[in-house]
Amino acid sequence: MELRINKSYLSQAIQIVSRAVPTRTTMSILECILIDASGTEIRLIANDLELGIQTTVPGIIIERGIIAVDASIFMGIVRKLPDNDVTIVTEGEKITITCEKAKFTILGRDGADFTYLPQIEREDEIRISQFTMKDLINRTIFSISSNESNGMMTGELLEIRGDRLRMVALDGHRIAIRSVELLQSYPDRKVIVPGKTMQEISKILSGDTDRSLSLYFTDKHVLFAFDDTIVVSRLIEGEYYRVDRMLSSDFQTRVTVNRREFLSCIDRATLLVKEEDKKPVIILIGEDTMEMKINTTLGSMDEEIDIEKDGAEMNIGFNPKFLIDALRAIDQDEVTLYLVSPKAPCYIRDVEETYCYLILPVNFITID
Amino acid sequence: MELRINKSYLSQAIQIVSRAVPTRTTMSILECILIDASGTEIRLIANDLELGIQTTVPGIIIERGIIAVDASIFMGIVRKLPDNDVTIVTEGEKITITCEKAKFTILGRDGADFTYLPQIEREDEIRISQFTMKDLINRTIFSISSNESNGMMTGELLEIRGDRLRMVALDGHRIAIRSVELLQSYPDRKVIVPGKTMQEISKILSGDTDRSLSLYFTDKHVLFAFDDTIVVSRLIEGEYYRVDRMLSSDFQTRVTVNRREFLSCIDRATLLVKEEDKKPVIILIGEDTMEMKINTTLGSMDEEIDIEKDGAEMNIGFNPKFLIDALRAIDQDEVTLYLVSPKAPCYIRDVEETYCYLILPVNFITID
Numbered sequence A, B: 001m002e003l004r005i006n007k008s009y010l011s012q013a014i015q016i017v018s019r020a021v022p023t024r025t026t027m028s029i030l031e032c033i034l035i036d037a038s039g040t041e042i043r044l045i046a047n048d049l050e051l052g053i054q055t056t057v058p059g060i061i062i063e064r065g066i067i068a069v070d071a072s073i074f075m076g077i078v079r080k081l082p083d084n085d086v087t088i089v090t091e092g093e094k095i096t097i098t099c100e101k102a103k104f105t106i107l108g109r110d111g112a113d114f115t116y117l118p119q120i121e122r123e124d125e126i127r128i129s130q131f132t133m134k135d136l137i138n139r140t141i142f143s144i145s146s147n148e149s150n151g152m153m154t155g156e157l158l159e160i161r162g163d164r165l166r167m168v169a170l171d172g173h174r175i176a177i178r179s180v181e182l183l184q185s186y187p188d189r190k191v192i193v194p195g196k197t198m199q200e201i202s203k204i205l206s207g208d209t210d211r212s213l214s215l216y217f218t219d220k221h222v223l224f225a226f227d228d229t230i231v232v233s234r235l236i237e238g239e240y241y242r243v244d245r246m247l248s249s250d251f252q253t254r255v256t257v258n259r260r261e262f263l264s265c266i267d268r269a270t271l272l273v274k275e276e277d278k279k280p281v282i283i284l285i286g287e288d289t290m291e292m293k294i295n296t297t298l299g300s301m302d303e304e305i306d307i308e309k310d311g312a313e314m315n316i317g318f319n320p321k322f323l324i325d326a327l328r329a330i331d332q333d334e335v336t337l338y339l340v341s342p343k344a345p346c347y348i349r350d351v352e353e354t355y356c357y358l359i360l361p362v363n364f365i366t367i368d
Helices: A007-020 A071-080 A130-138 A148-154 A195-204 A259-270 A320-328 B007-020 B071-080 B130-138 B148-154 B195-204 B259-270 B320-328
Strands: A002-006 A032-037 A042-047 A051-057 A059-063 A065-070 A085-091 A094-099 A102-107 A126-129 A155-170 A174-194 A212-217 A221-226 A229-234 A253-258 A281-285 A289-296 A299-306 A308-311 A314-318 A334-339 A346-349 A355-359 B002-006 B032-037 B042-047 B051-057 B060-063 B065-070 B085-091 B094-099 B102-107 B126-129 B155-170 B174-194 B212-217 B221-226 B229-234 B253-258 B281-285 B289-296 B299-306 B308-311 B314-318 B334-339 B346-349 B355-359
Touching (some): A002 A007, A007 A032, A007 A042, A007 A051, A007 A071, A065 A071, A071 B259, A102 B259, A126 A155, A130 A155, A130 A174, A130 A212, A148 A155, A155 A195, A174 A229, A195 A229, A253 A259, A253 A299, A259 A299, A259 A320, A259 B071, A259 B102, A320 A355, B007 B032, B007 B042, B007 B195, B032 B071, B051 B195, B065 B071, B071 B102, B126 B130, B126 B155, B126 B174, B130 B155, B130 B174, B130 B195, B148 B155, B174 B195, B253 B259, B259 B281, B314 B320, B320 B355
Antiparallel strands (some): A002 A085, A042 A051, A094 A102, A102 B299, A155 A174, A212 A221, A221 A229, A253 A308, A253 A334, A281 A289, A281 A314, A299 B102, A334 A346, A346 A355, B002 B085, B032 B042, B032 B065, B042 B051, B051 B229, B085 B094, B174 B355, B212 B221, B221 B229, B253 B308, B253 B334, B281 B314, B289 B299, B346 B355
């Protein structure tokens, strides 16, 4: 094999596919990137068997071939090369990488050991802008469960109903929902995509509103195609939680508050919370103000902010992290909280239903 | 005690003194910052008994007093307060910190448990710009030994001879020397300052050429005074190595090379070096070019750069890290290497003797 590729294109392509290289594995072939120049294009592929990424990199194929190369060494070398054309030549499993006067020789592996991405039929395309997909992920992903034994909770629901795409993440204590309008209607569809896939996709996507992303589904896989890249991921099997049943539009108390002020206040409160103890922040909703209190072994904190309130006064406790995550995921200057009782979920949502963050309260016994 | 201090002044002052708060200690009082408002000024002090820092912060003393407060909690709280006046009130050991509508209550400690900085007579002042001191430290400190049992090697020599200030750091494998001219002559002086002190000082100094720093010495201590801050550090006792005896102006080979090119080349070579194996980079000095080679379990690398050479050709091996550190500490576009033999030290120095980096070569057996 002999290839000539511009350094910055190559470096970018390696960065994209390495997101599918597992950090810890007992199968050393999974730590490799496959360079496949057996056809008319140069393709880089990485595949951890759950998530696979393939990208095409512009360059010249002088002699066709296939080789697998350790991702971290390859990335390290290419990143530090001068900004010029890079030549990659293989001789058996020996790979020589040359750029200007620098020459590296490393050992590759037989491409035959490598597992290609599963073939997915590209039928029933769903189109969305890269910006929107990235945005939807970033504003919901924090609510998935990080505990790997939690099955479906470690994934995100991706649901198409007519011309709306909805993404849902929940971890048993909170739910994050974001919904957008699509350019056209599509057949209804509901899949659970692993959280890791969503996280990696959001890192690769450009966040450009003018560039689009195509989604394709099979029973077991989802394929994301954008720019010169495709990402294939297994789906999580099962029937997702019935989220709509958990939502309610009733409320006893409605509070509108400046988001930034609310956020800085909760943020200050967390200073006194050590990771091990799960102290709630207690919110006392009064007539025109809301008082926030926290009391831990390190000390106590207490702050008041102005609000607009409808309905009854209420005292309620929350895990401050959940409030912070939700408030950070919202852009608007003002947010509205809907509360039913100190033991029922609190909703932060907008009237247009583009977002809804549900947070379960924490029991607190006395307020001193 | 009752004080009113602007948040950003307070936050800055806490940041300065916390550099003397040890990260690990069994004496919990050392983890505290002392707020001393017993006189007409508000002073913050931290002292790990080796290194002590005291700074004055502008503010209003409504009621005099002294209290010690846990540095990390205090820093955390103040940093997250709104940008406005902060009121600190003590009632026994209870400290209340208020800013706008936020109120924190934490427990302080009796100031009497705290150890003040040692009193240093301010005689025989030596003056230097903050920029120069910061620069001297940053361009030498990497050569001290990080092994705490290495006594004097963990410190830097600070030597005044007439109107020259010289700083020297060495770790047994290399020496870094920087020298500057002072504005006037001073009596000769030689002290060894702990590396940690130098590191912390360089982080606090503004790097401003217009702001000055004063140095004072006693037999056991050095005092740095600048802006509203004083830093007092113990000195390392003993007679420093006779560095001048280790230097020589003889050479067999003199090589002048573009610093940036040389640096990127060595930097690329280190890619293939795992931390555990200490593979040297081998340099083959030819007529107009210098070839660099490295050969490790991960692969091999080989690159050539243009040089100007006087004297004999030579093959010599180095720990690449030492070359990188020295080359990064030099500003000039071109550097000159003076070599005697593959077993004798290599010098990188300028004609004016403002800098000299000595690096011991590494033995290498065969070059393949």
